[in-house]
Amino acid sequence: MQQLLREKHIAYVQSLDKHQESFEYWLSEHLRLNGVYWGLTALCLMDAKESFNKDEVVEFVMNCYCESTGGFGPFPRHEAHIHATLSGIQVLATYDALDVLTTGQVDQTVQFIRGNQLSDGSFQGDRFGEVDTRFVYTSLSALSILGKLTPEVVDPAVEFIMRCYNFDGGFGLCPGAESHSAQCFVCLGALAIVGRLNELNEDQLEKTGWWLCERQLPEGGLNGRPSKLPDVCYSWWVLSSLAIIDKLEWIDYEKLREFILKSQDSKKGGISDRPDNEVDVFHTLFGLAGLSLMGFENLVPIDPVYCMPCYVTKKFKKYPY
Numbered sequence: 129m130q131q132l133l134r135e136k137h138i139a140y141v142q143s144l145d146k147h148q149e150s151f152e153y154w155l156s157e158h159l160r161l162n163g164v165y166w167g168l169t170a171l172c173l174m175d176a177k178e179s180f181n182k183d184e185v186v187e188f189v190m191n192c193y194c195e196s197t198g199g200f201g202p203f204p205r206h207e208a209h210i211h212a213t214l215s216g217i218q219v220l221a222t223y224d225a226l227d228v229l230t231t232g233q234v235d236q237t238v239q240f241i242r243g244n245q246l247s248d249g250s251f252q253g254d255r256f257g258e259v260d261t262r263f264v265y266t267s268l269s270a271l272s273i274l275g276k277l278t279p280e281v282v283d284p285a286v287e288f289i290m291r292c293y294n295f296d297g298g299f300g301l302c303p304g305a306e307s308h309s310a311q312c313f314v315c316l317g318a319l320a321i322v323g324r325l326n327e328l329n330e331d332q333l334e335k336t337g338w339w340l341c342e343r344q345l346p347e348g349g350l351n352g353r354p355s356k357l358p359d360v361c362y363s364w365w366v367l368s369s370l371a372i373i374d375k376l377e378w379i380d381y382e383k384l385r386e387f388i389l390k391s392q393d394s395k396k397g398g399i400s401d402r403p404d405n406e407v408d409v410f411h412t413l414f415g416l417a418g419l420s421l422m423g424f425e426n427l428v429p430i431d432p433v434y435c436m437p438c439y440v441t442k443k444f445k446k447y448p449y
């Protein structure tokens with residue numbers, strides 16, 4: 129039977145920042161702050177948070193803060209983006225270090241996020257205007273962690289999300305777009321953050337549950353939409369969605385566990401998207417997060433809504449305040 133290679137995964141995540149001279153390191157600059165969040169959260173789930181140097185990480189996050197716009201960029205001197213902004217806030221919250229932001233900086237960050245909301249309630253990722261339900265989740269999650277949600281932001285956002293609900297029970301990236309598991313997570317997560325899951329009635333939730341559990345394939349892994357290959361990161365997008373609507377047990381845990389553990393690299397550590405592929409920190413986190421949600425391998429419990437350890441999120445204020 130497969131076992132979780134905890135020590136190898138810790139060493140793998142820890143090693144990621146020691147390859148600064150490599151070409152891949154510079155190629156991933158546009159995702160660096162996200163990468164720090166993925167790595168730190170993975171370590172937290174394995175109860176190895178101290179494997180990263182807190183002071184260095186907090187300093188890096190603050191170097192990504194963009195004074196002119198108030199958001200965070202993925203790397204120092206990069207333009208701010210909503211996704212990097214959420215990662216920066218998540219990392220600070222995980223270290224219980226949100227107070228390194230001055231009141232003025234928090235206000236500016238809130239303004240940056242709110243400034244990206246469009247008249248239909250949706251959010252763009254940055255001033256270049258890509259719109260996607262992912263950014264609604266990202267924005268609401270970041271504002272929630274900061275304790276800064278308001279009805280002017282929440283109500284139109286909820287309306288937009290409900291327009292992305294499809295007849296098959298799934299959600300798309302915009303109204304009328306095909307259902308996708310990642311979009312189910314961001315839409316259900318956003319509704320949960322603002323306490324509005326009751327926008328969906330019992331029949332709708334039942335349909336959502338069916339659409340999600342049909343993502344499990346005979347080999348145990350889950351896919352993003354019908355007739356696609358299974359992928360470890362969907363262990364998170366699908367499972368967290370089911371957890372949010374209280375239907376987690378609609379999945380075959382043992383088969384999914386086996387699929388995730390088979391995707392580990394037994395030599396260098398880390399988890400890949402499916403068995404025998406190259407590992408990365410993104411799939412390492414979401415594999416561990418899936419195992420944590422199912423209660424396997426003695427991992428630290430993860431919050432299905434925020435994708436952060438429960439011991440961090442239990443301190444967040446619940447909206448409406």
Ligand SMILES: [Zn+2]
Pocket residue numbers: 359360361362401411
């Ligand atoms: Zn994936």
